[in-house]
Amino acid sequence: MLPITIALLTLASQQPPTPTFHAHIQDREYVEVRYQGKEKQNAVGRFMTAYDISDPKKREETYKPYLHIIDPETGQAITKGAGGEFTHHRGIFIGWNKLTVNGKTYDRWHMTGGEQVVKEATANHSLSSLGQSAYILAPKIVWTGTTRDEILIEESRTMHFIPAPTGAFVQVDFTSALKAVGGDTVFDGDPEHAGLHFRPTDATDRANTVYLYPKADANAHKDRDYPWVGMTYTAEGNKYSIVMLSHPENPTGTAWSAYRNYGRFGAFYKTTIKKEETLKIQARFVVYKGELPSPETIQMLWNSYAKKRETLVASTRKAAEQPAPKK
Template identity: 40%
Template sequence: MKNTLLFLALTLPTFAFDITVADKDHVAVANGGKVVAKLMMANDLSTPEKHHETYKPYMHVFSADGSTRLTKGAGFNFTHHRGIFLGFSKIGYNGKSYDRWHMKKGDQVVTKVTPSENTFTAHIDWQGDTTAPFLTEERRFSFTTPAKPFYLGIEMNSAIKAISGEADMNGDPEHAGAQFRPSELVDTKSTTYVFPGENIDAHKVKDLPWAAEIFTTEGKTFTVVILNHPDNPKDTATSAYRDYGRFGMFPKGKATAEAPFKLRYQWLIAEGNVRDAAVFQSAWNAFAGKSEPVPSLTIKASEQPKPKAKK
């Protein structure tokens, strides 16, 4: 009965969100007058420093009262890690390889934003050798107020098309896919990950329905779960082990003009330390339209990155 009630609660209509577009700068998403998410979409070429800060769009997430920024922006450790973001470090296209994770020699540029109720779509050019795109994307974000303990749901639907021919979307679990990066103020000693199933090794397992992270920033603890929709590409890896908290899903696939590379994920945000298998599984069942049973849990402390070998 508990699982059924959770499932029903997660499918109830959401509260209305206020979406405000500041042209060529950001999209603010407010609930009850408090900004809970903000898509950063400037592309400022005025100086090298400004360009570095604005070479790709990403989404900041805030606490329910708007007072705490949960996510990281430009700079600090691993500057390319920024909020909720999407990228691929090895994109094969017309005999060349493009890195649209670190944004080497090309940007992701938002060209238009189309808002609607509780939703907006960012139209994004993925630049090639010049400022002209070799890929175009429609990245739609939808916002919900889920059942407790979560205070915010962010769903991302992405459709990436090649301008012509075929693009091979690839990389590796730590440098490609849909990711969430906590604030630069994250307490690296307490970051913890939660997975469905016994003895799960995130370095090896594929196609997890969800993964959760518990982290602390500015003295407050939050839980974030990423839900992997069953329509996403199979053989998806889960990268969820770093102490600084960058985690997410890494799919691979092809993109053409006629057959876009499509991805669908949802992030649920809660304040506090949540380790409830029934809550996580009910959330995924509601998202996926399934009725899978509650699994056992694997709970693991985070890992530090291995030092690079000296040349």
């Protein structure tokens, strides 16, 4: 196991007397954000930082970092970890299956022949204009090439937990700054296997997944540049809804994979940057227990996040695509 530096930082000068959020660090395993409930601290997010390549099984379990979302009422993760259907799908995660550096292509979605390794992780909580909030910071995540000494990307990842809007129990801003240290880099692939995605637990009832799009007669297979997408799914008798708000500064021409019945959905950002340049990907995830709010409310959430004043003209709600019956 390679060493990882993990520290807890507190902004003492800004710390409120009774913080809404607390950060807890389990050395080399995860950084957890807990919400201060009426009687106890309840976990709402857990950033998985472990990295162990001592054997193939442990490598599979730890070859990429990801963010679990946790139901504070049950204490259970509502997102998927390693194993199960499509082991590489995990919580809120980022990757591209066709990452081309200096003309050579690497798969940093399925993690074939390389890893995303957290070298450092910190956490803090503070009081700002947004209210009481908490940060999980991973200032250095290295994306390795065919050897572990070959570094393709140096990533800085921030997960900012801020007070959730009415009806939601989690709101987190995800920011990834990806520096092309290995050479000129093409971020490519396809909507199913590239970009920033959310994957619910493997216990999801695939017959009850529903998507919401900000467009009339939406077709996620063909449409581009949705500002947001919502999804509702049921797992172990509980219904959850997720809104992913894409920041307007993300690359344009973005395709969305938002139709699978098992609930993995997200945005495929495709672009090219020069060596030493940085690609910045930003999105806000808002998580509800129960149904989604109205499309108009979601549009207001996006306007607030994007600092825009756009009007929602129409929306489309669709049941997830179900697999064809086996013959």
